[in-house]
Structures are given as structure tokens and as C-alpha cells.
Amino acid sequence: MIEPDLILRWLHVIGACVLLGTGAGIAFFMLMAVRSRIPAVIAQVAAWVVIADLIFTATAVIAQPVTGILLAHELGWDLTEGWLLLSIGLYAFTGAFWLPVVWIQLRLRDLARVAAAQGAPLPPAFDQLYRIWFLCGIPAFFAVLAIIWLMLARPDIPLWK
DSSP: OOOHHHHHHHHHHHHHHHHHHHHHHHHHHHHHHHHHTOHHHHHHHHHHHHHHIIIIIHHHHHHHHHHHHHHHHHHTOOTTSHHHHHHHHHHHHHHHHHHHHHHHHHHHHHHHHHHHHHTOOOOHHHHHHHHHHHHHHHHHHHHHHHHHHHHHHOOOOOOOO
């Protein structure tokens, strides 16, 4: 019989892989599409990105805290341990960047669709939103990397004494 903690660890690691992989993939494909400056290409890629975010990222966003809390309980880890609290804080930090990014992706898609339908160039609002989207991704990406490191290393981080 497989131990429950092994199943939970596996699910938690898969969730982390999905978050990191989907985030990196979405960023890469959006970057390449926007670099093309072709509104129809951008509109189509942005539509796929929104779907990928809803299917993969949103699922992992829900699964991670569930599997994490269950795993901590199963292994007897105190949720107030420094590395766990820091991980949870970074997770919330990442979420604070991800939520507006989803809305921005929808707007980028819609602006590109309008430009493609009109045979017009992308409007200035597109470039402004894209810059915000790109800049939001940087701290969120590094926060996810830090969370993964914290989960693997589980360093002793005294937050108070």
C-alpha cells in the first residue's frame, strides 16, 4: 500500500510543476506572440493563454494549499514553522500578481481581436497593459522559484523568538 504522505507529496510536487511550467509557458508564448506585432496572432495566442490559465494554473492554485495543508498535517509539520509561513506568504504574494494578470490577459486578447478585425495596429493601451503584465510576471516567477526552494530545503527560519 502506498503511504498517504507519499501520495500527498507527489500531488504537491505535480502542482508546483504545473504552476511553474504553465507560468513559464504562458510567458514565453505571450512574449513571442507580442513580439510578432501581428494582432491576429496575438489574439489567438492570448485566447489559448487564458484557457491554459483557467485549466492548469487555476486548478493548481486550488490544489496547492489543499495538498500542502494535508501534507503538513500528515507529516506533523507545524504551519507556523518559519519556512512554511514564508512559503505561504510568498504564495499569497504570487496570487496578488496572478489575479490582475488574468484580467490583463483578457484585455490584451480583446484589444488584439479588435485590431485584427479592423486591420489596424495595436492601440497604445495594448502596449501599456502588456508592460504591466510582463512586470507582474517577474516577481511572481521568482516567488514561485523561492517557494520551491523553501519546500525542498525546509530551512530553519526563526521568524520570532
